[in-house]
Every structure is written in structure tokens, then in C-alpha cells.
Amino acid sequence: MRNLSAAVMPLASVMLLASAAAAPLLAAATMMPVVPFPGAKDTLAAALNDKNVLAGTYVDKNGVKHGFVGTLDGTYTSFDFGKSGNTVAIGIDKAGDITGANYTSDQQICNATPYERIKGKSNPVKKGTKAMTGLAWGMDAAGDFVGYTCDQTHLIVGYQGKAAKYKSDVKISGTQFAVAPSGINTSGVIDGWSVDATGVAKGFILKGGTTSFVTYPHATQTQLTGLNDAGLATGVWTDASSVQHAFMYDTKTSKFTSLEPKGAKTSVAGSVNNKGLIAIYSDKGSFIYCPKTCPSAGFAFETTSVHVPASRFLRYENGAAAKPAAFTMPRIPFVN
Numbered sequence: 001m002r003n004l005s006a007a008v009m010p011l012a013s014v015m016l017l018a019s020a021a022a023a024p025l026l027a028a029a030t031m032m033p034v035v036p037f038p039g040a041k042d043t044l045a046a047a048l049n050d051k052n053v054l055a056g057t058y059v060d061k062n063g064v065k066h067g068f069v070g071t072l073d074g075t076y077t078s079f080d081f082g083k084s085g086n087t088v089a090i091g092i093d094k095a096g097d098i099t100g101a102n103y104t105s106d107q108q109i110c111n112a113t114p115y116e117r118i119k120g121k122s123n124p125v126k127k128g129t130k131a132m133t134g135l136a137w138g139m140d141a142a143g144d145f146v147g148y149t150c151d152q153t154h155l156i157v158g159y160q161g162k163a164a165k166y167k168s169d170v171k172i173s174g175t176q177f178a179v180a181p182s183g184i185n186t187s188g189v190i191d192g193w194s195v196d197a198t199g200v201a202k203g204f205i206l207k208g209g210t211t212s213f214v215t216y217p218h219a220t221q222t223q224l225t226g227l228n229d230a231g232l233a234t235g236v237w238t239d240a241s242s243v244q245h246a247f248m249y250d251t252k253t254s255k256f257t258s259l260e261p262k263g264a265k266t267s268v269a270g271s272v273n274n275k276g277l278i279a280i281y282s283d284k285g286s287f288i289y290c291p292k293t294c295p296s297a298g299f300a301f302e303t304t305s306v307h308v309p310a311s312r313f314l315r316y317e318n319g320a321a322a323k324p325a326a327f328t329m330p331r332i333p334f335v336n
Contacts, residue, residue, distance in 0.1 A: 029291050029292070030290045030292075031261055031289055032072070032287060032296065034279075034288060036074075036285070037058035040060060041059045041060065042059040043058045043281075044056050045279040045280065045287070045288065046088075046091070046279050046334050047089075047091050047138075047139075047226075047270050047271040048092070048277050048288060049273055050141055050273050051094060051096075052295050053071065053092060054071070054279065055089045055090075055098050056270075057334060064085035065086055066085055066087055067080065067081075067087045067117070069092070069117075072295055079117065079120075080102070081113065081115045081124075082102055087101075087102050088101055089117075090135070090136070091136070091137055092139060093141055093143045093145075094141040094142070097117060097139070098117040099116050099138070099147070101114050101136065103335075109134050109149075109332065109335070111133065112133060112135060113131060113132075113133065114132055114133070114147050125161055125164050127159075132166060133149050134150055135148055137181065137182045137225075138182050138271050139184070139271075145161050146158065146159070146161070146181035148179065148180040155178065156178035156179060156180055157170075157179055158171070158172075158192065160190070172206055176194045177195050177197075178193075178194055180192045180194065181206075182224060182226065183224065183233065183234070183271065185228055185229045186229050187229065189206065189207045190205075191226070191233050192225075193223035193224055193235075193330075194213075202214065202215050202221075203223060205233070214249060216235070216247060216249075217256065219237035220242075221238035222235065222238075223333065224249070225269060226278070228273060228274050230274065231251040232272050233250075234246070234248050234272045235269060236269060238330065238331070243266050244266055244267070244333070245266065246259040246260055247259055247269060248269060248289075256305070259278065261282050261285075264284040265282075265283050266283050267282035267283070268282070268334065277294075277295075
């Protein structure tokens with residue numbers, strides 16, 4: 001992915017871009033370029049908390065991934081879990097604690113270690129006294145997080161945690177061969193993605209013990225990746241050419257909105273905070289999507305909305321399913 005040159009422009013230049021572009025689009029949402037991590041080959045913005053503190057991953061000149069956290073002016077702190085690098089940062093709460101994973105060289109989640117960085121110290125997520133495998137993903141403002149791990153048969157199963165400790169399993173309806181919770185809000189609603197007997201990934205929303213499934217129109221795969229307290233979800237859909245694209249989904253109105261930056265060929269949406277700000281990365285660089293105004297100067301772009309009846313793309317399931325003949329994990333956002 002390339003970093004957009006506007007991301008390192010002087011503030012005045014960016015404001016001029018904003019003024020020129022925004023004139024016919026005063027009511028449009030805005031995209032604010034994220035300042036790249038200094039010297040990085042790539043900067044992947046993943047999460048923005050309610051205090052506008054940004055967390056994500058950067059790739060150094062040797063292709064090694066490292067976590068970072070900082071402010072939107074580009075004042076960043078780099079960190080790793082352990083000494084080997086290969087660290088991805090995915091979620092952040094209001095206190096600035098961060099979730100993510102540390103990988104071995106093979107980038108398989110069954111060989112990764114989930115962590116939570118609390119007050120600047122990275123701790124492995126443990127179930128009892130044993131460190132877990134997999135990923136620690138999205139967080140709510142209060143610090144509860146969700147993630148996914150591997151069971152004894154190497155199938156993907158979901159869990160909920162807090163303070164670097166496992167709390168409970170996350171189970172959804174039907175027979176699933178991957179359950180990957182990715183977002184949680186303070187009401188306890190969880191979203192994510194799953195794979196059942198069809199072998200296709202679809203988004204899910206788990207509320208009060210009831211599971212609903214979400215599929216982006218014409219997508220071959222749908223993965224939800226974040227959720228805020230207002231019920232706004234973020235995600236990525238995959239097209240017939242296996243290319244991923246960012247979107248948001250209003251769980252109250254069943255409205256999908258494309259979030260792909262103008263000119264980008266591929267993009268992924270990270271978490272959404274309670275102001276509606278969304279971290280996005282793409283082949284044109286990383287951005288913060290702002291529904292109205294950004295914390296600092298951005299440039300306007302026109303979003304594309306797709307509204308579909310909930311009954312068409314949202315379904316409820318309680319039955320069992322047979323094991324798929326071929327099980328293929330979809331590409332995991334922010335990781336591979």
C-alpha cells in the first residue's frame with residue numbers, strides 16, 4: 001500500500017484541499033489522511049478511541065510489523081510484544097489500553113499470541129494461568145474486548161475478555177467452523193464474522209443471545225470488524241476478484257455505506273468510536289472517516305450509500321449444518 005501524499009502535507013495545504021473539494025459537498029462526510037509512522041513502508045490505522053487516540057500497525061523497512069499508538073498529529077509511540085516484532089495492534093479503549101497479537105513467522109492465528117497493552121505494558125491474554133493463542137480484537141470504551149482462538153481441532157472459536165484475561169466463550173447459533181468476534185459495545189452487543197457449512201464468511205451480530213447474520217450486497221465474503229454504542233458496525237466485504245472493500249452498517253436501519261477512499265482499489269475498515277469516527281486503511285494510505293467534521297483538517301469526499309431491506313440480507317438461524325467439504329479461512333483484516 002502507498003501512503004497518500006496529502007497525509008504529510010502542511011496543514012494549510014490540506015485545508016486548501018478541503019475548502020476546494022468541500023464546496024459542492026458541504027453535507028458530505030470527510031476523510032482525514034493519517035500521518036504515516038516515520039520511516040515506515042506502510043501504516044495501517046486500526047482503531048481510534050473516544051479521546052481520538054489512534055492505534056495501529058506499521059511495517060518497517062525490513063517488512064516487520066510493529067504496533068503504534070499516538071495522536072492524530074503524528075506523535076506516535078512504537079511498541080512490540082516480545083523482542084521479535086511481528087506485532088499487530090487492533091483495538092483501543094478510552095483509557096488507551098490496546099489489544100492485538102504477536103505472530104510467529106508463519107502468520108497463522110493458531111500460532112499467534114493475543115495480548116493487551118495495559119498502561120504501557122504488553123501482557124499475554126491468559127485463560128487461567130495459560131497463555132492463549134489467536135487474536136485479541138475490538139474493545140469497548142470500558143475495556144472489555146473480544147477475540148478468537150483455536151480449539152483442539154484448530155477450528156476458530158470466539159471469546160470475551162478483560163484486563164488480559166479470558167472471561168467467557170462467545171457462541172452464536174448454528175454449527176460454525178469459524179466464529180471470529182471483532183467488536184463489542186458497552187451494552188454487551190458483539191459483532192464479527194463466521195463461516196458455516198457453506199464455506200463463506202458472513203457478518204454476525206449477537207444481541208441478548210440472538211444471532212443475526214449480515215451479508216453485504218453482491219459480496220463473496222462479509223466480515224464485521226467493529227461496533228459502537230449506537231449500533232454502528234464497520235466491516236470489509238470481498239468481491240468476486242477476492243479484493244476487499246471497507247463499509248459501515250447501521251444495525252438499526254439496515255443501511256450499508258461504502259467507505260472506500262476515492263481512487264482506492266482496496267480498503268479495510270477498523271473500529272468505530274462513539275463519535276462515529278472510523279479508522280480505515282487502503283492502498284492509498286490510512287484515513288479517519290468522519291461523518292461530519294474531523295478532529296483536524298481533512299478533505300471532503302462523497303460516500304456511496306446502499307440501502308437494502310433487512311429481511312433480504314439479514315437472517316436468523318438456529319439450526320445445525322453439516323461440515324463443509326472444503327474449509328478456507330478468509331483473509332483476516334489488519335493481519336494478512
